[in-house]
Amino acid sequence: MLTFTIRRLVLAIPTLLFISLVIFLLLELAPGDPMAQVPLTVPPEVKERMREALGLGEPIYIRFGNWLWQFFVIEPMHLIDVMFNTSLAEGQQRVISWQTRSPVMDIVAQRMPQTLWVVGLSYVVGVLIALPIGIYSAYKQYSWFDQIGTFISMVGFSVPTFFTGVLLIVVFSVQLGWFPSIYDTTLVVEDWASFKLQIRQMVMPVFVLALYNAAQISRFMRASMLDNLGQDYVRTARAKGLGERVVVLSHVLRNSMIPVVTVIALGVPQVFGGAIITEQVFKVNGLGALLINAIQANDLPMVQTLTFIFAVLIVVFNLIADVLYGVLDPRIRYD
């Protein structure tokens, strides 16, 4: 298993390099300009000079090479500096965002907490509600619970979050005044009161995203449970006199989780980058908002770095999925 993991990781490096090159070329080709948000009153010559100052004049391979060097050498050195108070990366040019002229990784680090709190938590919540719903719907296939579950999950999947989010805001913020409509990213949880505030501001975005995630995962869970409930070993378990709870929640569930775990793991990277609309609606300003902002401002280093991080997540979670697969299913052994 370990060698399998290492081997896959080693193989991932060329893949990732290639992906980053393709992303880079794609971004190069995409129209748009980092100066697009500068008002029209600023003359074109000035914009041209600003562009040059960003290093846009260099040939493309030099810029890609620079990015690679900065991302893979300087950024890790900087990380070491921060952690151990060394000064390896002293004076070296880090990956700088064109929009904010500050190191991209610092901003990414800044956005992490809210992304994890809201988007990450919503995924966890989504999974936590999807599993019981999927399990029970399958166990009682075609019961009213199953029908309603199907209905809600399909509606949850088909109604875009730009609508559900606004609807929740109108109802719970404007009409009822229960929850804030704007997420405060500066809130520090240090006592009970601030914890309550944090919970209050998370409720709506987490709910919206969780609904969407739960909808998909519960469908997979249900299908997988259905597959396994008909298996022979379930009958064997019953023949041992085990109670239904043990049969379903221990024997069947463990087997059904095998494909679902893959689905869940592969969903994680998408969740990080894909919650753009919800983040916008509630102004959570997580990584998704950062990405869309950077794309709109044509902030190539930022977009490149973020998409590369997502690519790494995709590859890593692919791997995690495979490893989990192996852990859950003893028949699969990677060595």
Next chain:
Amino acid sequence: MTETGPGTPEAIAALTDALPSSPPRSQWWDVWAQFRSHKGAMAGAMVFLIILLAVIFGPWLWHIDPGYIDIRARNQGPSLAHPFGTDQLGRDTMARMFAGGRITMAVGVTAMLLALFLGSFIGILAGYFRALDGLLMRLTDLFLALPLLPLMLVMVLLFRDPLSAAFGPEMGIFILMVSAIGITSWMPTARIVRSDVLALKEREFILAARSSGTTNSKMISRHILPNVMSPIMVSATLGIANAIITESALSFLGLGFPPDFPTWGRLLFDATDYLQQYPERVIWPGVAISVTVLTVNYIGDGLRDALDPRIRGR
């Protein structure tokens, strides 16, 4: 050894297999029969058909031009003249729903089919030909990692003009949209299909077909493809919803249809601003999208059951 007495009809019957009582039927008849017995699927198919007929024939029965602006009739609620009311420019919502439905359904279905085709094609190739597996799966990773928006911008940049020149502006954009959505949403299908094909390849009937001289292309079309229909069906269900939503997001970003082209996603997006004043405006497109996706889901469920001969036989 036991002495065996003279045979009786019953004894012989024990040695031949009992004929089933129902007469043999064609495959499609069987599929249809099974499909018909699935209540949800039938209801879904009916509703889907109604929606389809409505968006195809609706504009013939309801003559108002969806783009016609009657500025005096702005923001009206439902009335006889405008059964669904009007929007902020006084355009008739019902006419816009019909017109939008045509585009949404066309885009949703076509993009979904394209994604399915690509996903199945790549999934099957990757699963079937070992040599292609690594390459194609890395390609899938690549597409998963590609940021959608820049990709779309590039596609618009490169292809809008040639396509418009070749097919006219509307068809050109339609092709562009459909291929953009298709190209960016085939990856999950490919993964699922691939793993199914990998399992299928170990089955003995594939070996049997090979031993009777079946060529690779025939192998895929006769043996592999029909047996991976079930995951493809699930992808279809989720794909159509995905296509509808992506289309609305793209249109809104200005990467899609001309702004005066209504689509359901766009109508919903535009109406969201007026959620408080005119809540009925979000209801029409919202319900239309949800109902369409729901019906496709039920149809998919029914088809999946119906296409599986083992379930069909029960």
Next chain:
Amino acid sequence: MLDHTIADIRNLRVEFQTKDGPVVGVEDVSFTVNAGETVCIVGESGSGKSVSSLALMRLIEYGGGTIAGGEMHFHPQDGADIDLAQTEQSLMRTIRGNQIGMIFQEPMTALNPVFTVERQLTEGLRLHKGMTKKQAQARALELLRQVRIPEPERRLAQYPHELSGGMRQRVVIAMALACAPRLLIADEPTTALDVTIQAEILALMDRLKRETGTAVMFITHDMAVVAQMADRVVVMFRGNKVEEGTVEEIFERPQHNYTKALLAAVPKLGEMRGKPLPEPMRLLGQEDQEIKPIVGTDAPLLTVKGLTTRFAVKGGFFRRTVANVHAAEDVSFTLMKGRTLSLVGESGCGKSTVGRSILRLVEPLSGSVQVGDRDIIGLDSGDLRRARQDMQMIFQDPFASLNPQMNLADQVAEPMRNFDTHRGAELQARVEMLFDRVELPRSFMRRYPHELSGGQRQRVAIARALALNPKLIIADEAVSALDVSVQAQVVNLMMELQADLGLSYLFISHDMAVVERVSHDVGVMYLGRIVEIGPRAAVFENPQHPYTKALMKAVPIADPRKRKSEKDLNFKPIPSPIHPMDYAPEPSHYREVSAGHMVLTTDSGY
């Protein structure tokens, strides 16, 4: 022997709710099982054997069935009487696994793949007997010893897929026995296993019955097993009990026509003694049958020399090959036109691998395969495809070797379409002819595999193999999975085709009685090598190699008066065919015993 009734089933009726209305699974069945007694239930496939036993466990409700009538009295000890048909599921839970144990039909899938053997074994013990983890573990170990699993301590920590089929089946048996049930239901526990393992398991169950007084309800359609095991026999037919009696009564004085037909269809080892050539079986109800020995020719069709096939075991950081499975090792034989060569041997000894290597469905490492005057090994992929026109294969599992999504006419027509030998109406006509030939109604052409019984499916597979008029058919366990009655039909059909068309068969099987019936020559395989080969009569009547002798001994005989006792059986676990990369096996050397009868002198590992 205690003469105390454990289970008393009266007028059991089980129905299934399906979309086309209720279907009767069991119509009217009554029988009793006494303590310390083995009752065998036999009958054709689909006659309701499994359903009856599931009804007794009240597991039938989970499969969509209902007990529509009848009583099922269970007497765990003297005086106690529970009508299982009426009991609450909560009470059933204390009976299932505790007082009634069940061994399921399919040993391969009856175990949960993701839990260790220990976990699955101790679950019931801890539940019913309230044992602690430690106690349960000790008991599990004891059970594994009882069922004679080698290295029981290690097995506890293993997962089902790490065990061979025979071991898995023994784990299932241990599970059923864990709480020392009063009644043990065994549903075809050995059908899927080869003779040696089957013999072991039968011996084990017999011993347990004798030692603990457990009542055994043994379901099977293999009459040889019945003869081995049964005290009493219940014969079922289409949901009804048609006959009941002691094992001697049933075998010697069958009353019902079905029972008679069934017994007639059973091939018995030794029947062919003295007849050097194979001949079809005489079947009940087919009086006009002409029984003629099949002679064949002396012209070689298939010559295999030094065939070696290995599978790489990959591992390490770069997925390099670290070891090899020596599946076929220096295999040589010759098959003549119009004759049948059988390969027999234990599961996993490489029979299928040899068959597949000949067709190059797996690539052999070395050796030569000559079909007619064509060297198969040297062909490129295009020529190979064309060469396959002459040699077809019938696969081990009729369920698996047909595409579930394709109708039967298309499946039979497929080889002809592939080689474009026939077209349009001509093709249609030939498909019809093939259906007639294998005695399938033409109306079946539009059907799908799942709509057929196993025997019918196998006939489709045969029709498909015949479609191209091949010279050679490799029949890999073509009849092993079939019901005896169906099996007899298929065997006869194959021999008939051989007589008519001059086909050659490479017949792969572990069923010695069938092999005796059909073959001209027999090769016995062990651990990838042919240990003994020669004319069938010579090998069967004068086995030389120790493995061949053990194998012959293990075959159960369908005669209750010729039971084998456990001490006759003497098995060794098969050594692993996996060897490191640098392992160089010795070439095979043979000693000629009589004309064409060769015995391996090289060390075979036995």
Next chain:
Amino acid sequence: ERGSDGEVKIIYWQAPSIMTPYLSGGTKDLEAASLVLEPLARYNETGAMVPWLVDVVPTVENGGVSEDLTSITWKLKEGLKWSDGTDVTSEDVKFTWEYCTAEGGGCAQSEKFLDVTDVETPDAQTVVVKFGVAKPFPYGPFVGAQSAILQKAQFKDCMGPKMPECTDANFGPIGTGPFVVTDFRPNDVVQLEANPHYRDPAKPAFAKVTLKGGGDATSAGRSVLETGEYDYAWNLQLAPEVLANMEAAGKGKIVSGFGTLVERIMVNMTDPSASLGDERGTAAHPHPFLSDINVRKALSMAIDRALLTEIGYGDAGRATCNVLPAPEIYASTANDACLVQDIAGANKLLEDAGWIKGGDGVRVKDGVRLSMLFQSSTNAVRQDFQALIKQWWSEIGVETELRNIDGSVFFGGDPGSPDTFQKFWADVEMYANNFDGTDPEAYMANWACDQAPRPETQWQGNNMPRFCSEEYEALIAQMAGTGDINKRAELAKAMNDMLMQAYVIIPLVDRGRVSAHSNSLGGVVLNTWDSELWNAADWHRMK
């Protein structure tokens, strides 16, 4: 009293990404920076210049500007302190000029320092700006939010190519303004606290400012007007009825003011058809039908500007017939006839000019159909406008295809993209533009011939219609040499009228700025000539 009113929360739906005006000229960044950094003088809500870090605005009259218009002398207020407690000196002012004009730096405001040859610092309070040419309007440098003063001590190591590397300084500049940055999260939120060294000891009233960014205008408005979570929301470009509905919730007020921002349609005088290859959209090929002034005029006549204003902007807009609508003295009245829609007149005009309606209702002349592509950036109001205008034009026999393009591409100016507003590969396009401050000279010079974007200029330039007239060139030259304000006004009006009467620009709406503040926020004075937050020091909580 300073700091007594607690926290004020401001929401900008475009989040600030940097805190200095010199690295990003985006409005959001300028305005956020204006809480901290201040110029020597700035414009008030009427567009008049007011002294800020000086006591008087220098003029020729008071001797601050030299007679030959080549130098201007500013005198800093006494006792000005940076927020770190050090003194503000003329060296800082001079440094600001050096900083922005240093070699290799991409200073966004370098235009402000055009023609500055030297900045002299005779003493710590006095700054003399020298120009290489006579400057009739010498208030470019150090005036307005774009040209705020930086602290030399903080920025001296951040010159030229090192400008972007000074993240700490760029995110937390030391300034003279009422607030100091405590936490800056780019594109998310800025937190500030009262400047302890602010020159007025009683101000600011608020101890803390939170400037949140992100989302969209609707939700920003909602958070001030409906839920009351925020105190001030910037630039609420929303449909008037949506805004009215939000205001009805009673939690806050909408404020609006007018500047020079005009929503306009640009008419392409060159032929954008793809078949021309490299010469597409260049002066080499005049437009097949838009080069006919009758057609351009008819297009303008068919538009009901009042209705557009009502639908798109309500009280925050006024219909206009000028591309230069303000300040008052520059506003022409010569073209006001366009305020009334005249479809019949437009039809007649086209008919007379020989454009005859074909069977499909589209006018044709000599085989040329009046069929146009109308592009604009993506924005709900603009798309409504496009739809309306399309309908009106169809009534005069002009067929229109609409296209909307994402703002970052449309305004992005990427020469590789076919969709930029400069390339203008369409027949007409709509967007809004304005000019900085109150002097229109540079703005009116946009329509000089050599400002036309073309391949040689990498498609840069401001003359989108590719308008070219010798007469107009002459007026530009004349204005550059005129110092008298009234004379300048006349010239500007003449230029405006020339453009209007040629119908190469069809102005639609003079767009005001709409913002909203909560009922409890006092002291808000909406200023469209400078940063909206220009007087944040005066903001206070109403009791």
